[in-house]
Amino acid sequence: MEHAVHISGLEKIFMVPEREAGLVAATKSLVRRQSREVRAVDGISFDIAPGEVVGFLGPNGAGKTTTLKMLSGLLYPTGGEARILGHAPSKREKAFLRRITLVMGNRNQLQWDLPALDSYELNRAIYRIPRADFTPMRDDLIELLDVGDLVRKPVRQLSLGERMKVEIVGALLHRPQVLFLDEPTIGLDVTMQKRIRSFVATYNERHGATVLLTSHYMADVQALCKRVVVIHHGRILFDGPLTGLADQFAAYKTIGVALADGHVDLDRYGEVLHRDGDWVTLRVPKAETSQVTARLLSEQSVLDLRIEDTPIEDVIELVFAQARSE
Amino acid sequence: MALCDPALLGGGWVNALRLSWLYLRVGVMNELQYRVNFVVQIFQSAITLLVGLAVLALVYSHTDELNGWTQPELLCVLGIQILMGGVIRTYIQPNMTRVMEEVRLGTLDYALTKPEDAQLLASVREVRIWQVVDVISGAVVLGFGLSRIESGLSAVDAAAFAIALLFGAVMIYCFWLVIATGAFWVVNMWTAAELFDGVFQTGRWPVGIYPGWLRVSVTFLVPIAFAVTVPAEAATSRLEWQTLLLAAGFAVVLLAFTRWFWRFGLRNYTGASA
Numbered sequence: 001m002e003h004a005v006h007i008s009g010l011e012k013i014f015m016v017p018e019r020e021a022g023l024v025a026a027t028k029s030l031v032r033r034q035s036r037e038v039r040a041v042d043g044i045s046f047d048i049a050p051g052e053v054v055g056f057l058g059p060n061g062a063g064k065t066t067t068l069k070m071l072s073g074l075l076y077p078t079g080g081e082a083r084i085l086g087h088a089p090s091k092r093e094k095a096f097l098r099r100i101t102l103v104m105g106n107r108n109q110l111q112w113d114l115p116a117l118d119s120y121e122l123n124r125a126i127y128r129i130p131r132a133d134f135t136p137m138r139d140d141l142i143e144l145l146d147v148g149d150l151v152r153k154p155v156r157q158l159s160l161g162e163r164m165k166v167e168i169v170g171a172l173l174h175r176p177q178v179l180f181l182d183e184p185t186i187g188l189d190v191t192m193q194k195r196i197r198s199f200v201a202t203y204n205e206r207h208g209a210t211v212l213l214t215s216h217y218m219a220d221v222q223a224l225c226k227r228v229v230v231i232h233h234g235r236i237l238f239d240g241p242l243t244g245l246a247d248q249f250a251a252y253k254t255i256g257v258a259l260a261d262g263h264v265d266l267d268r269y270g271e272v273l274h275r276d277g278d279w280v281t282l283r284v285p286k287a288e289t290s291q292v293t294a295r296l297l298s299e300q301s302v303l304d305l306r307i308e309d310t311p312i313e314d315v316i317e318l319v320f321a322q323a324r325s326e
Numbered sequence: 327m328a329l330c331d332p333a334l335l336g337g338g339w340v341n342a343l344r345l346s347w348l349y350l351r352v353g354v355m356n357e358l359q360y361r362v363n364f365v366v367q368i369f370q371s372a373i374t375l376l377v378g379l380a381v382l383a384l385v386y387s388h389t390d391e392l393n394g395w396t397q398p399e400l401l402c403v404l405g406i407q408i409l410m411g412g413v414i415r416t417y418i419q420p421n422m423t424r425v426m427e428e429v430r431l432g433t434l435d436y437a438l439t440k441p442e443d444a445q446l447l448a449s450v451r452e453v454r455i456w457q458v459v460d461v462i463s464g465a466v467v468l469g470f471g472l473s474r475i476e477s478g479l480s481a482v483d484a485a486a487f488a489i490a491l492l493f494g495a496v497m498i499y500c501f502w503l504v505i506a507t508g509a510f511w512v513v514n515m516w517t518a519a520e521l522f523d524g525v526f527q528t529g530r531w532p533v534g535i536y537p538g539w540l541r542v543s544v545t546f547l548v549p550i551a552f553a554v555t556v557p558a559e560a561a562t563s564r565l566e567w568q569t570l571l572l573a574a575g576f577a578v579v580l581l582a583f584t585r586w587f588w589r590f591g592l593r594n595y596t597g598a599s600a
Contacts, residue, residue, distance in 0.1 A: 074435050076593060097441035109436040113356050125348050126440050126447075154359075 002086065004178055004210035005048035005071065009080035012041040012066050012234075040066040042234035043080060050177075053204055053211040055225035055242070059320050063234040064214045068180045071212070072102045084178055098127060101176040103168060105183035108155070116151040116166040120173055127174035134173065141169040145199055161192035168196065172203065179203075181213045185220055197223045218312040230319055237319055242312070249319045250310040253289045255282045257296060258304040269296060278303070283310075338443070345442065346450045353453025367456040371408075371463045378404045378467075378530065393535045395562075400531070401471030403558040407529040409464025410494060410553050412457050414526070418499050420452035422506040423519060429509040429595070438592075445588050448506075449499070468561065477563060486570060487560035493570075493577040494553030500580040501549055503588060510591035522548065529554035552576065 018036045019029040041063040048054050058064050069075040071082055073089035073096065082089055087096035110119040124134045142148055145165045150158055158166065164184065172179075181200070185193040197220055204211055204224075215221055221228060221242065228245060230238040238245055254273065257266075262278035269292050270284035284292045289307060296302060310318070357363065382404060386397045395403070425448050428434035437447050472479050479487075505522070509515045525548050533541050533551040545551040552573050559565040 069435070072435075072439055074438055074595075092438070092444075094441035097439060100439070102435065102439050104435070107431075107433050107436070109433065111352060111356065113359055114352065118352060118355060122348060122352055125344075126442055 002050075003047040003083075004050040004052070004085060005046075005212065006083040007047070007067075007071070007081070008045045009043045010041055010045070010067065010070060010077055010082055011039070011043050011079035012063075012070060012075060013078040014038045014040055039234050041070070041077075041231075044231065044234070044236050045080075046229055046236065046239055048210055048212065050210055051204065051208040052227065053200070053213065053224050055221035055228040056212055056214045056231065057221065057228055057316060058214075058231040062231045064231060065182055066234075067231070068102070068182050068212065068214065072100060072180050073097065074102075098174060099176055100178045100180065101171045101174070102180045103171045103182065103184050105164070105186035108163060108167065110155045110163075110167060110170055112156050113154055115153055116147075116155055116170065119155070119170055120151070123170055123173050129174055133175070137173055137175060138169070141172055144202060145169060145195070161188045164188060164192070164196065168199070175207060177207070177209055179209055179211045179213075181211060181215075183215055184213070185215060185217055193217060193220065200224055218316065222312060230316070232320055245319070246309060246312065246315050249322065250315045251286055252283045252310055253286055254308050254310060255284060255289070255293060255296070256280070256304075256306040256308065257282065257300075257302055260301040260303055264300060338446075341443075342446055342450070345446060349450045350453050354455050357453075357455045364456045364459075367459045371459045374408060374411075374460070375463050375467065378408065381530075393532060395532055396475075398471045398474035399558075399562045401474070402468050402561050403532055403554065404530055405464045405466070405468030405471055406491070406558050406561070407464070407526075407554045408467060409461050410491070410498070410529070410557075411526060412460030412462075412464055413495055414498055414502075415457040415460065416454050417450075417452075418495075418502050419519075419522075420454050421449050422502040424448075424452050425506040426509040426515050426519070430513055434595070444592060445503075445585065449503070472561060475562065479561065480563065483560055483563050483565075486565055487557050490552075490557040490560045490565065490570060490573060493573040494549070494557055496577045497549035497573075497580055498553050500577075500584040503584045507584070507588050507591040510595045526550060532558065546576075549576070549580070 014037075015035045016038050017029070018034050019025045044063075044067065056064050056067070066075065070077050071084060071089055073092040076090045084096065085099055087093055087099075089096065110116050111122070120138055123129075124131075129137075142151060145168065147162070147165050147169060150162050150166055151169070155163060155166065168184070179200075184200075185196050188196070200211060200213070201224055203209060211224070213220065213224060226241055228238070228240070228242050229236060230245070238248065240248075255270065257280050258278050259280065260278075262275075262280075266272055266280055266282060270282040270288075273281040273283050275281075282292075293305065293307065296305065382397065382400055385392060385400075390396070392400060425434065428437070434448075437451070438444050440447060502519075502522070505515055505518050508518065525544065528536065528540070528544050529550040533544055533555045536544070541551070556565065556569060556573055559569065
């Protein structure tokens with residue numbers, strides 16, 4: 001089967017003007033501009049099958065947004081190839097743009113002073129969606145996101161989370177087959193995040209849409225993506241199942257323990273991550289987990305004890321830390 | 327070649343009209359919410375008009391003729407300048423300042439991911455409908471000036487006037503688009519945009535009264551002569567066909583150039599990477 005997204009050796013190099021601080025340097029830069037090459041995306045390759053939901057992870061400045069922008073035709077790649085549903089995004093063909101959507105978490109594209117319904121009509125006309133397709137799709141999306149009352153209010157009166165929901169409706173009216181979601185839940189409260197998460201899952205299921213999602217909230221990724229691609233300094237560090245990420249990078253487990261005497265030094269059991277009253281969190285090598293637990297139970301007066309896998313946030317942190325030290 | 331672009335020829339025009347109409351409706355809906363703008367606009371237009379008329383009266387209290395233009399003829403120039411200013415502030419300026427603003431904020435990305443010609447979309451999204459007050463007041467002044475010209479307005483003059491006005495508007499659009507496209511490299515293009523308002527005031531007088539360097543500047547650099555003086559020449563039966571031909575040629579060249587420049591700018595556009 002043809003891939004929905006095919007990327008091979010994709011590159012984006014920016015020339016960034018650069019100068020030392022201070023007036024002298026500023027004056028010099030007027031005459032002679034110094035610039036530096038920044039390899040924002042440095043030869044990445046991966047494929048996404050139709051209907052797959054992939055989490056695209058990386059710290060700030062890793063190249064996620066740059067990649068998404070290249071995939072949605074906003075940036076011309078410096079090198080390599082990208083094909084979305086058989087189209088080269090940089091050509092910005094209308095047939096291509098009609099099949100994708102880009103949602104950016106902190107940006108607004110609906111008419112600010114009008115109810116969202118009016119903006120939807122505008123999108124209907126721009127995407128030339130037949131009325132017979134448009135109305136059921138719109139009503140369906142409105143119901144799924146539970147925004148029936150909100151779409152009749154001027155967008156400026158909506159809260160951040162409400163606005164995001166009506167934005168998403170607007171971005172999906174044309175039934176795109178590939179969704180680029182760039183931090184769709186940023187700044188939203190937990191309930192709202194959950195709502196959007198379950199919505200993306202439902203949309204993916206119903207329409208078989210391919211989704212590439214970036215998010216800082218690992219809960220989003222855990223809920224939606226079986227597969228993650230981790231990018232750092234423009235290069236791919238990991239591409240595989242989310243569970244594999246923990247196996248590969250997290251050589252540790254954490255043991256949370258509550259002691260009768262909270263002041264005991266626990267350094268000899270493992271690395272103390274934090275203390276919260278009597279509750280101490282330790283990090284121990286995976287292989288030693290059971291042995292350390294047994295020692296703790298026999299040597300200390302333990303009130304409560306919990307063994308956990310390294311939280312995915314910490315795994316990601318480990319991945320990046322490892323990448324930095326390399 | 328840019329001119330053969332389907333967005334500019336044939337079906338493109340129909341689509342352009344369709345999109346303009348769509349956004350016009352949205353623009354009207356938007357502006358109807360701010361009725362106070364309407365009142366403010368009427369007030370501003372009245373002041374513009376009164377100042378213009380007072381200056382004219384002052385000039386003609388000293389002389390009967392200015393560089394071959396009589397007072398009613400200059401009234402026509404003033405009317406066309408106000409009218410064209412209205413067109414610019416209704417359509418051209420709001421769209422182009424929005425492009426500059428969106429380049430700064432990175433939200434232009436949304437326009438670029440729509441299955442429409444980006445230049446077309448960027449040019450029709452905003453309508454400041456209350457500015458139409460200026461278009462109307464300009465038309466009234468023009469009509470009044472024309473009514474006081476003895477020879478009257480022939481059908482040929484009227485047609486030439488309409489064509490010249492259209493070319494003029496196209497050229498002003500091109501000028502603004504070049505400025506807006508500049509925002510792809512120089513994020514702060516506001517100064518250039520603000521400068522335009524001042525320079526446009528020179529259009530109150532036929533460009534013939536200005537010294538050579540200024541005349542050339544407001545003809546080819548900032549095409550105010552084509553936008554105001556040339557239509558005024560048509561309305562006052564003094565337009566030579568060569569001038570109209572020059573206007574047509576220059577409009578086409580500018581349109582082709584801005585199309586190329588916009589695309590060139592777009593290729594360089596990187597957006598405010600989040």
